[in-house]
Amino acid sequence: MKYCCQDCGREWDYPVLVCVFCGGVVSKVDISRYVVDEVVSVNVPSEDHPLIPYYVLMLKDSDGSYHFQKSFQRHNIGDIVNVCRSLQKTYTIGIVGTGITGKGIAEVALLSGSRIVWKSRSRSALINAIEVLFKKLSKRMSPDEAEALLENITTTTEWEPLSASDFVIESITEDLYVKRDTFRILDQICPLHVVLATNTSSLQISRISEGLLHPERVAGLHFFNPIARMQLVEIVRGKKTTDETIDKCRALVASLNKVDVVVADTPGFIVNRLLFVMINTACRMLDEGVAEVEDIDRAMKLGANYPMGPFELADLIGLDLCLEIIRNLHESSQGREYEASLALKKLVSAGCLGRKTGRGFYQYP
Amino acid sequence: MFITGIGRTKFGILDKSLPEMLYEAMQKTLQDSPLKIEDIDAVVISNFLAGPTTSQLHLGSLVTSLLPGTNLPAFRVEAACASGGTAVYMAGSLLSDYENIMVLGGEKLTGQMNKKIYKNIAMAGDLLRDQKEGLIFPAQYALVAAKYLKKFGLPPEDLALVSRKNYFNASKNPLAHFNYRDLTADAICSSPHICHPLKLFDCCPISDGAAGLIVSRNSLSQRDIEILGRGAATDAISISQRKDFTGFSAARCAAKRAYDAADIEPADIDLAEVHDCFSVAEVIAMEDLSFCRKGEAMDLIRSGETSLSGRLPVNTDGGLLADGHPVGATGIAQICEIVRQLRGEAGERQVSRPEIGLTHNVGGVGGTAVVHIMRRCI
Numbered sequence: 211m212k213y214c215c216q217d218c219g220r221e222w223d224y225p226v227l228v229c230v231f232c233g234g235v236v237s238k239v240d241i242s243r244y245v246v247d248e249v250v251s252v253n254v255p256s257e258d259h260p261l262i263p264y265y266v267l268m269l270k271d272s273d274g275s276y277h278f279q280k281s282f283q284r285h286n287i288g289d290i291v292n293v294c295r296s297l298q299k300t301y302t303i304g305i306v307g308t309g310i311t312g313k314g315i316a317e318v319a320l321l322s323g324s325r326i327v328w329k330s331r332s333r334s335a336l337i338n339a340i341e342v343l344f345k346k347l348s349k350r351m352s353p354d355e356a357e358a359l360l361e362n363i364t365t366t367t368e369w370e371p372l373s374a375s376d377f378v379i380e381s382i383t384e385d386l387y388v389k390r391d392t393f394r395i396l397d398q399i400c401p402l403h404v405v406l407a408t409n410t411s412s413l414q415i416s417r418i419s420e421g422l423l424h425p426e427r428v429a430g431l432h433f434f435n436p437i438a439r440m441q442l443v444e445i446v447r448g449k450k451t452t453d454e455t456i457d458k459c460r461a462l463v464a465s466l467n468k469v470d471v472v473v474a475d476t477p478g479f480i481v482n483r484l485l486f487v488m489i490n491t492a493c494r495m496l497d498e499g500v501a502e503v504e505d506i507d508r509a510m511k512l513g514a515n516y517p518m519g520p521f522e523l524a525d526l527i528g529l530d531l532c533l534e535i536i537r538n539l540h541e542s543s544q545g546r547e548y549e550a551s552l553a554l555k556k557l558v559s560a561g562c563l564g565r566k567t568g569r570g571f572y573q574y575p
Numbered sequence: 576m577f578i579t580g581i582g583r584t585k586f587g588i589l590d591k592s593l594p595e596m597l598y599e600a601m602q603k604t605l606q607d608s609p610l611k612i613e614d615i616d617a618v619v620i621s622n623f624l625a626g627p628t629t630s631q632l633h634l635g636s637l638v639t640s641l642l643p644g645t646n647l648p649a650f651r652v653e654a655a656c657a658s659g660g661t662a663v664y665m666a667g668s669l670l671s672d673y674e675n676i677m678v679l680g681g682e683k684l685t686g687q688m689n690k691k692i693y694k695n696i697a698m699a700g701d702l703l704r705d706q707k708e709g710l711i712f713p714a715q716y717a718l719v720a721a722k723y724l725k726k727f728g729l730p731p732e733d734l735a736l737v738s739r740k741n742y743f744n745a746s747k748n749p750l751a752h753f754n755y756r757d758l759t760a761d762a763i764c765s766s767p768h769i770c771h772p773l774k775l776f777d778c779c780p781i782s783d784g785a786a787g788l789i790v791s792r793n794s795l796s797q798r799d800i801e802i803l804g805r806g807a808a809t810d811a812i813s814i815s816q817r818k819d820f821t822g823f824s825a826a827r828c829a830a831k832r833a834y835d836a837a838d839i840e841p842a843d844i845d846l847a848e849v850h851d852c853f854s855v856a857e858v859i860a861m862e863d864l865s866f867c868r869k870g871e872a873m874d875l876i877r878s879g880e881t882s883l884s885g886r887l888p889v890n891t892d893g894g895l896l897a898d899g900h901p902v903g904a905t906g907i908a909q910i911c912e913i914v915r916q917l918r919g920e921a922g923e924r925q926v927s928r929p930e931i932g933l934t935h936n937v938g939g940v941g942g943t944a945v946v947h948i949m950r951r952c953i
Contacts, residue, residue: 223701223703223704223813223816248718248721248722250710250714250717250718250721250770250771251717251768251770251771252709252711252713252714252770253767253768253769253770253771254693254711254713254769254770255690255693256690256693256694256697256709256711257688257690257691257693257694258694258706258707258709259709259711260690264709266708266709266710266714266718268718268815274818275815276814276815276816276817277704277815278704278705278708278710278813278815279708280707280708280709280710
């Protein structure tokens, strides 16, 4: 995007209206085709760019103007790229589900230049999701740009359009049987090259893919909320998942400007398995009268340098979800550390579910 | 206009605050000068990052806190890494109002998370075009280096010649950040890549330090150094808004203005302090200042002509690479070094009887450039 004087041809990067040299009218010029002119690799982390190495591409547009673009993928000098808001290889990503996670994945996918096929059971859920997404995008760009970006979404209440995707990411309710049905349909309609991924946080990939014709293309892609802000994605390797599928998942995660870790198909993967020991233990310390809520949070923040204490985090996640995850972990591991605390169970049955209900371990105005 | 006093602190990782360093530089400058503090009519203060890094702004008033009861007029100047040179330039322009002006510059950068400092230094680039795209400062010059080496078919190892020379010079400068090191070519070439093709020793350190000088309308002693000519210029802030990546048009403009004002030729310069924030920056400075033709700077450096005993010694104090780069102080310290050399007071690193010296101070990746040309009073 640049601004060009219609009379003398001078250019600006800023939305100026009148040329100070000749008084001519300045208008906006849209450019989307760029050649990579130079690539600089950066091996030093800075506050806004903590992940290294990354690349800064110098791009030349058809008018001979230059632009910089950060990328986590190496490009070669001379490559021709089409720029949306990113240069990453772009994918068509199928998303099943319009919940918080589905919306979060859609947002980062759009921002990385991907196209989206979005499936939900209800038309109204889709309309609502697009509206929410428009509001989120409008914080980063002008309404015109946000609207243009939303044109990369195809919404559907049918399964069939998902078959045109490179990836389908399922993000529906945490119910093994509902998920299994979904994957059975996807396995039938999607060509073999399509990777089928589940965003489950507590179910085993191998159980979800049980009985499929092609379980080797099923993997877990576990995002963290709020997805636009959290950089991690856990890639979960089921028993039958092939290396090829994992490689494709890693490329997708990189294209979303996120960082992956590959983890075996075990209860809670890495983050939840560790995190919920802490949250549940903190709750049990309350049961035992070890310390007050505020003091336990303060201790972990100041003594272990955690950005949030266990109770603040539990309230943010939602106590019902915490309890569900702790119960799932207990069921699958039988570990004593996952025996749900009394304090947590009491709050959940009283409807105090954390921030979303205004009350959990803390009160929220 | 004349420089009638100079002074500076050691550069490096110092356990002093910005006001302490500024005070030390001021005290040394007054010791060096025939003037007393009562003779100073105004202060120009140069600093880049005290705001974002240490939450200290309003530096004019801060300096007056160091001079209780004086109520001196004090002005703060910021032009990224060219803040120092710009401050001296501004002081020169203010001589119509004031007779003697103290120029002080300093920077406190250590004792913070490096990640924060790298982000803050990147503020010298355009917010949207450069900073948001991760173009930190070494990446900017890595781009220049890649373009330069490619254009003239040179191997990246050539850049090590610059670092070697400057580290050697710093070993003779007790106030330099890297005074203790004589760096081997092997150590330079085996250091890690920061941004390809730039390695660790191609990059200047992050230093603390302060420097000062006094600019006067009239000469007061034999030791005064005359400012013969000066030039300042700017260019678009992001290098992506330009067409030439192997030189800085701001530096060429500032140099031309300074040469014209002094009415001399580049060949008349006996020594120079150039802005070597990265090794490649010294290479292109040689060309922007017309010390050689485009593409020939590497030959000039390789031949030893810019070493202490050469025809045109460059960065005799170790330059930014080895003397250090306390940003607000840098441009002032460059002038201090030329003054010291022209007076014949440079000790172990004194070059043989120089008459005319030049300083070249650059902000960002060529967004601002200031050139001063000075002459010994004969």
